[in-house]
Amino acid sequence: MGSESLTYLLIGVLSFGFLVPKILEYLQVAQPLSKVPASLAEYLSEEKLTEAKAYQRANFNFKLVTSSFTFLLTLLCVTQGWFGSIDTWIAALGYSPLVNSLLFFGLIFVVSDVLSLPFDYYSTFVIEEKFGFNKTSVRTFFSDKLKAYVLSLLVGGGLLLVFLWLIHSMGPHFWWQFWLVAVVFMVLVNVGYTAWILPLFNRLTPLAEGEVRDKLLQYAAKVNFPVKHIFVMDGSKRSAKANAFFSGFGKRKKVVLYDTLLEQHPPEELVAVLAHEIGHYKKKHLKWGMLISVLQVGLLLFLLGQVVFSESMSLALGGNSWSVHLNILGFTMLFAPLSMILGIGMNWLSRRHEFEADHYAKETYGGKPLAEALKTLSVKTLSTIHPHPWYVFVNYSHPPLLERLERLEH
Numbered sequence: 001m002g003s004e005s006l007t008y009l010l011i012g013v014l015s016f017g018f019l020v021p022k023i024l025e026y027l028q029v030a031q032p033l034s035k036v037p038a039s040l041a042e043y044l045s046e047e048k049l050t051e052a053k054a055y056q057r058a059n060f061n062f063k064l065v066t067s068s069f070t071f072l073l074t075l076l077c078v079t080q081g082w083f084g085s086i087d088t089w090i091a092a093l094g095y096s097p098l099v100n101s102l103l104f105f106g107l108i109f110v111v112s113d114v115l116s117l118p119f120d121y122y123s124t125f126v127i128e129e130k131f132g133f134n135k136t137s138v139r140t141f142f143s144d145k146l147k148a149y150v151l152s153l154l155v156g157g158g159l160l161l162v163f164l165w166l167i168h169s170m171g172p173h174f175w176w177q178f179w180l181v182a183v184v185f186m187v188l189v190n191v192g193y194t195a196w197i198l199p200l201f202n203r204l205t206p207l208a209e210g211e212v213r214d215k216l217l218q219y220a221a222k223v224n225f226p227v228k229h230i231f232v233m234d235g236s237k238r239s240a241k242a243n244a245f246f247s248g249f250g251k252r253k254k255v256v257l258y259d260t261l262l263e264q265h266p267p268e269e270l271v272a273v274l275a276h277e278i279g280h281y282k283k284k285h286l287k288w289g290m291l292i293s294v295l296q297v298g299l300l301l302f303l304l305g306q307v308v309f310s311e312s313m314s315l316a317l318g319g320n321s322w323s324v325h326l327n328i329l330g331f332t333m334l335f336a337p338l339s340m341i342l343g344i345g346m347n348w349l350s351r352r353h354e355f356e357a358d359h360y361a362k363e364t365y366g367g368k369p370l371a372e373a374l375k376t377l378s379v380k381t382l383s384t385i386h387p388h389p390w391y392v393f394v395n396y397s398h399p400p401l402l403e404r405l406e407r408l409e410h
Contacts, residue, residue, distance in 0.1 A: 003315035010078050010316060010333050017336040018071040022064065028384070028391040029060040037385065039405050043375045044385070052382040055131045062127060066119045073115075078333075084318020087326055097324065101164045102157075104325040109152070117145070128239070131382060136238045147200050159185065167308060167324055175305035179298045186293065193247050194231070194254045204231040207257065215267045216255070216274055223364050225278045229254040236260050241381050244273050246281070253281075264380060265373055272361055272370035279360030285353040292349075296342060303338075304331050340394075350397040358404055367408035374404060 001009070033053050036044050077083050086107065090100050124141060128134035136144075162181055166174040189197070198204065207213045207230040220227050227246075235243065235258035242261035246253055255274065262270070280286055307313055311322040313330040361370045378385070378401045387400050398404075 001312060003312045006312055006316035006330070007078065010330060011075065013334055013336055014071065014075055014078065017333075017340070018067065020340070022067065024388075024391045024394055025060055025063065027388040029056055031384075031386055031388050034386045037402060039402065039409065040375055040379070040385070043379045048379060048382075049385065051131070052384065055127075055382040056384055058127050058130070062119075062123060066116075069115075069119075074333075078317065081318025083326060083329060084314075084320065087314075087317075087319050087323050098161075098164055098168050100323075101168075101325040102161065105160060106157075108329075113149075133240045133381075134238075135236050135240060140237065144201060151197070151200065164324065172305055172309070175301035176298075179301050182297050182301075183294050186290065186297075190247060190290065194256060198233070198256075202237065203234045204256065205234075206230065207232050212262065212267050212270055215271050219271050219275060219365060220278070223275075223278060223282070225281065227253055227255055231256050232259050232262065233257070234259055236263075242377060244277060246277055264376055268366075268369040269373035269376070272365055273373050275361035275365040276357045276370060279357030279364075280353065282360060283353065283356050285357065288349075288353075292346065300335065303335065304328065307331050307334075344394055347395065347397050348393075351399045354398050354404070355407065358408055362408055371405050371408040374401060374408075 033050065036046060036049055087100075087104060090103050090107075093100075093103075095103070121141065124134055124136055125138070159181075163174075163178050166178050166181075170177055194204065207216075213230060216230060217227075231254060233256050235241070240260060242258045242264055244255070244257045244261055246255045255277070257270070261273070265273070308324060308327045308331065309322070310327060314321065314323040314326040317326045317330050319326045358367075358370065361367070377383075383401060385401060387396065392400060
């Protein structure tokens with residue numbers, strides 16, 4: 001395909017990637033305000049339902065502005081050849097192709113992050129603040145940004161260096177070699193996330209002795225789930241929203257509960273939440289998720305290998321000659337529709353896994369306490385009670401609340 005045809009294709013793909021999500025989001029927010037379902041009557045008032053719709057609309061309007069800004073800026077960069085101009089300017093500095101690629105991606109990262117900073121700030125300190133979710137201080141907000149920069153430089157920069165070196169040095173064989181590197185990295189992150197990365201942003205403290213800890217450990221022993229480490233994370237440092245998760249393999253498994261979760265739920269509901277998470281482990285959902293992610297990364301790298309050495313892609317983005325970084329950038333744009341399709345498949349599988357984990361919790365502990373926990377979580381986070389089915393099909397990684405309650409309470 002010629003460079004001019006590729007340019008038009010990139011414009012079409014960018015437009016598709018902007019319009020389809022916006023249409024789905026509009027369908028979601030345009031859903032009429034429904035009555036409070038009977039199953040939520042004790043938890044959800046008409047006033048709270050109206051507030052949830054207002055929160056939904058506020059996020060829709062905000063995302064419409066931010067995504068429109070990103071789309072238009074990217075479209076200008078493609079049609080006006082600005083990416084190619086950046087490539088030409090960097091090449092004139094006289095460094096090696098590898099250094100040029102690092103400088104290109106570093107500059108794109110810094111510019112995009114600086115441009116998104118006001119939007120991030122507004123989302124946190126205006127929208128989340130207005131609806132009572134924000135607990136982040138301005139100091140914490142910027143501290144998180146600085147830590148993320150350092151982490152991106154050390155970890156992301158290191159991976160990018162290896163990736164680019166393999167492309168420049170190994171040619172067409174780079175894709176499977178970096179695939180091996182990526183697999184090792186994914187395993188290390190899964191094993192060491194709570195030990196190495198999470199403590200950079202949050203404080204983890206062992207769950208104190210008492211009724212909650214006793215009940216959690218008793219249930220874990222009952223279902224033969226060996227766990228020695230149960231931590232409480234200071235999630236309230238940033239948000240009023242609650243969550244729980246565990247990470248690691250084998251004896252390195254760690255259960256992490258947000259402090260907001262402990263504040264909002266009685267012990268029986270906390271055990272039910274843990275039972276749901278253990279259900280994911282028992283049903284091997286985490287291993288399946290890891291395997292599918294590994295295969296997706298392999299597919300991504302293989303497809304990249306088919307276009308990364310094409311001069312036409314570089315010319316389509318305004319370059320004067322073949323450029324690795326321009327081709328990688330162009331590929332990420334072209335890959336968007338396939339990424340959406342893969343995402344739909346992953347979300348379908350994830351919703352199925354959530355039902356299976358719910359069923360496991362119901363069978364081994366009880367459906368009612370988990371249902372009560374889900375009701376509380378949904379109401380406190382102003383979740384959408386009646387989402388549009390097409391939006392669910394494309395974007396929801398968890399089944400809608402009422403579908404989960406139907407299975408848990410009957």
